Amino acid sequence: MTFTSKYRNLTAAIVLLFAPAIAMSQSAEERGLAIAVEADARDQGYVDSSANMRMILRNRAGKESIRNVRIKSLEVKGDGDKSLSIFDEPADVKGTTSLTWSHSAKPDEQWLYLPALKRVKRISSKNKSGPFMGSEFAFEDIGSQEVDKYTYKYLRDENLNGTPTFVMERYPVDKNSGYTKQVVWIEQDRYLAQKIEFYDRKGALLKTLASSDFSQYLDKFWRAAKLEMVNHQSGKSTTLEFSDYQFQTGLKSSDFSKNALKRQK
Amino acid sequence: MYRLFLTGLIAVASTSAFALDWRGNISYELTYFPESSVGTDNWNFNSSFGADVELSHDLADNVFLTFHPFARWDQQDDERTRAGARELLLTTVGDTWEFNAGLGTVFWGVTESRNPVDIINQTDAIEDLTGDEKLGQVMLNLKWFTDSIGEFEAFLLPRFEERTFIGTNGRPFPGINIDTDLTTYESSEAEDNIDFALRWANSFDAWDIGLHYFDGTSRDPVLLPVVTETGAVLAPRYSLLRQVGIDAQGLYGDLAIKTETIHQSGDEIENHAESVTGIEYTLVGFLSPLQENDKLPEEWCTPDVRNPFKRLACNDRMDLGLVLEYLWDQRGTDSNQLFQNDLLAGLRFAFNDTATSDALFGIVQDLDNGATTLSIEASTRLFDSYRLKVFGQQFLNTSDDTVLNAFENESFLQVDLTYFY
Numbered sequence: 170m171t172f173t174s175k176y177r178n179l180t181a182a183i184v185l186l187f188a189p190a191i192a193m194s195q196s197a198e199e200r201g202l203a204i205a206v207e208a209d210a211r212d213q214g215y216v217d218s219s220a221n222m223r224m225i226l227r228n229r230a231g232k233e234s235i236r237n238v239r240i241k242s243l244e245v246k247g248d249g250d251k252s253l254s255i256f257d258e259p260a261d262v263k264g265t266t267s268l269t270w271s272h273s274a275k276p277d278e279q280w281l282y283l284p285a286l287k288r289v290k291r292i293s294s295k296n297k298s299g300p301f302m303g304s305e306f307a308f309e310d311i312g313s314q315e316v317d318k319y320t321y322k323y324l325r326d327e328n329l330n331g332t333p334t335f336v337m338e339r340y341p342v343d344k345n346s347g348y349t350k351q352v353v354w355i356e357q358d359r360y361l362a363q364k365i366e367f368y369d370r371k372g373a374l375l376k377t378l379a380s381s382d383f384s385q386y387l388d389k390f391w392r393a394a395k396l397e398m399v400n401h402q403s404g405k406s407t408t409l410e411f412s413d414y415q416f417q418t419g420l421k422s423s424d425f426s427k428n429a430l431k432r433q434k
Numbered sequence: 435m436y437r438l439f440l441t442g443l444i445a446v447a448s449t450s451a452f453a454l455d456w457r458g459n460i461s462y463e464l465t466y467f468p469e470s471s472v473g474t475d476n477w478n479f480n481s482s483f484g485a486d487v488e489l490s491h492d493l494a495d496n497v498f499l500t501f502h503p504f505a506r507w508d509q510q511d512d513e514r515t516r517a518g519a520r521e522l523l524l525t526t527v528g529d530t531w532e533f534n535a536g537l538g539t540v541f542w543g544v545t546e547s548r549n550p551v552d553i554i555n556q557t558d559a560i561e562d563l564t565g566d567e568k569l570g571q572v573m574l575n576l577k578w579f580t581d582s583i584g585e586f587e588a589f590l591l592p593r594f595e596e597r598t599f600i601g602t603n604g605r606p607f608p609g610i611n612i613d614t615d616l617t618t619y620e621s622s623e624a625e626d627n628i629d630f631a632l633r634w635a636n637s638f639d640a641w642d643i644g645l646h647y648f649d650g651t652s653r654d655p656v657l658l659p660v661v662t663e664t665g666a667v668l669a670p671r672y673s674l675l676r677q678v679g680i681d682a683q684g685l686y687g688d689l690a691i692k693t694e695t696i697h698q699s700g701d702e703i704e705n706h707a708e709s710v711t712g713i714e715y716t717l718v719g720f721l722s723p724l725q726e727n728d729k730l731p732e733e734w735c736t737p738d739v740r741n742p743f744k745r746l747a748c749n750d751r752m753d754l755g756l757v758l759e760y761l762w763d764q765r766g767t768d769s770n771q772l773f774q775n776d777l778l779a780g781l782r783f784a785f786n787d788t789a790t791s792d793a794l795f796g797i798v799q800d801l802d803n804g805a806t807t808l809s810i811e812a813s814t815r816l817f818d819s820y821r822l823k824v825f826g827q828q829f830l831n832t833s834d835d836t837v838l839n840a841f842e843n844e845s846f847l848q849v850d851l852t853y854f855y
Contacts, residue, residue, distance in 0.1 A: 226788055229737055234788050234818060260819045260854035262790070263457045264488075276687075284457065284488070286566060287541045291642055295687040296718045300751050303788040345718075370726050404737045423529045428579055432498070432527065 201321025201337040208360040209316045215390050217243045217420040221413045226304050229404035234259075236302050243425050249273050250313045251425035255433050256302075266433045268425060269294070271313040282430035289430055298347025305376060305398045305407040307347055310367075318342055319351075326357070329364060333357045348375070359383075361391055369402075376400050386416050458487030461852035469843035471607050480605070482508040488521070496527045502539075502570075506561070513601030514560050520570045532577040537570035540589075542633070542644065544683040544692045545710040547759045547778040547798065551679045551694045553648050554631060556595040560604065563825065563848065564811070569595045584636025591629040594619075594651045597670065606827075608668075609840025616660055616669035619651065620702050627651050627674070641684045648677040652703070656770045675700035688716045692759075704765055712759030712778070722750035755782035757796070767802065772837055775801045789815040805835035816851075823850040 237258035249271030264284035277294035319339035382394035502521035508514035543549030555568035621627035629650020655670035679696035695709035735748035757780035761773035793812035
């Protein structure tokens with residue numbers, strides 16, 4: 170959730186200093202970017218966080234399968250975040266751990282620890298459009314959402330279930346993205362993404378993500394406890410439930426190293 | 435002394451109040467050999483049960499104990515019916531270092547077909563026909579991590595483990611019995627020779643590079659023919675050697691370039707180099723262009739379609755990996771390992787489905803004599819906590835290969851159902 174700091178400061182300065190004046194002359198693209206920058210700025214300074222994530226995968230017939238993953242994140246100043254995912258369920262992948270160093274300027278770096286083989290494998294981070302653990306979430310949907318991973322266009326203000334939102338389109342910069350565009354509904358009060366529509370490479374509506382049950386931590390950071398992704402083309406859906414959110418627990422950079430992958434429990 | 439140390443570790447572990455983590459499994463495996471063996475026993479089916487558990491116990495902050503016992507019962511091969519431990523390891527970690535003592539498992543390597551750099555642990559050749567399973571190695575291991583100049587580690591390996599071999603009644607039968615009672619060593623200390631190893635590894639943008647040095651007993655025995663009262667057998671001979679090696683992987687988007695190269699020297703062995711070099715290229719969602727470019731009738735790709743062919747053609751989530759590796763040994767046909775001038779070509783399918791299904795089709799061909807091994811390895815998840823695995827190998831055109839020749843009738847298909855907890 171970071172952004173090249175020089176660029177961010179510059180953009181923020183423009184937005185803050187000239188906000189009243191440019192409101193009239195700002196283009197839809199500038200306004201979209203300003204909203205994304207503001208949303209990002211409001212989440213700065215979380216330092217580190219951890220949570221339990223329960224994934225419920227449903228096929229068209231409603232049959233469910235469950236995954237349990239513990240996630241840990243570390244904020245990195247001037248670059249993308251580092252994150253760890255430790256798989257507890259299904260039992261055959263228990264102990265499998267992935268480490269991601271996301272970057273704003275260069276491609277992300279990713280490693281996977283396979284406990285049965287005692288093997289740390291560096292994996293390609295180019296595969297953004299692939300499904301995460303067989304779910305309806307692609308890797309790019311659950312990865313660090315950095316400002317400069319998209320370009321933006323403000324569309325309109327809209328009431329979503331009675332809440333005033335900004336509606337904007339964003340276009341993935343990475344040509345390996347599985348999407349041509351996303352339409353995002355951002356709550357005006359707290360700058361939280363309430364709903365996102367994903368359009369596939371043919372431009373057809375593919376999925377809708379709805380976020381709900383937001384809680385605030387450390388009087389600043391808002392996190393959704395529930396994310397619901399529905400695939401309109403396959404009829405499948407995936408729910409993510411987050412619990413036990415903790416912030417500033419003292420995680421260190423050395424906990425997010427290749428060597429520490431083997432001893433994550 | 436060694437036993438006392440292990441007993442001490444267990445005693446410490448059992449009195450500690452910290453949390454215990456575990457992962458384990460129980461498996462049943464059925465292997466079918468369609469043809470009759472030249473071995474002493476003429477059976478076609480084998481059943482085997484296995485159990486494994488890996489326990490991890492925090493003794494204090496940054497001090498923990500790993501214990502990994504295993505057991506197997508085998509219907510046909512007495513050598514495979516056994517129990518033991520793959521790990522009993524005490525680990526202490528700091529911010530920039532890690533210390534391990536006890537019985538441990540270490541993996542080095544990047545390539546798919548064979549890992550010549552992976553010299554710390556002995557291969558447990560009877561546990562798993564893929565050759566991935568390792569025996570525990572007694573070790574003292576110190577690692578030091580830096581941000582700028584990579585990671586360094588040193589190993590002291592005070593006790594050698596012999597390779598396991600299929601028993602007289604086991605299959606695939608290598609043509610002649612290997613008698614581990616007749617094992618000999620170049621070292622006058624035999625299995626008590628103290629081996630040591632050093633390794634450095636670092637990352638440079640797209641490249642991960644490791645260098646190592648090993649001085650001690652070879653993990654790969656030379657098999658010497660010996661005539662006994664009961665007939666001819668092969669006796670494993672473990673020579674002393676010094677090995678230097680490099681392993682490297684470069685990742686350029688969906689293309690991975692990999693190499694493992696070693697040089698071995700010693701008084702008893704021929705000084706030589708070995709290497710495995712190749713690529714893996716992944717085609718992400720390789721069938722998705724069919725839909726994107728409207729190559730398929732639209733009604734095929736609606737959720738109601740039941741026809742498996744149409745469903746497969748519309749599966750835009752599947753990845754295909756293309757694997758190509760060249761295996762080389764400077765000693766040529768004098769080598770004590772099989773892959774002296776061989777090529778591996780493989781197709782790896784990742785279905786990215788709810789059951790995390792995968793399949794790997796491989797062909798390895800000896801470029802000198804044409805001996806060919808076809809293999810299939812596929813797996814899928816069943817009932818949330820089970821995994822069903824199919825593994826098969828077919829040996830073809832083996833008549834001119836002195837080692838594979840014996841495997842002419844040893845092609846097999848194995849089905850394995852494992853419950854994980």
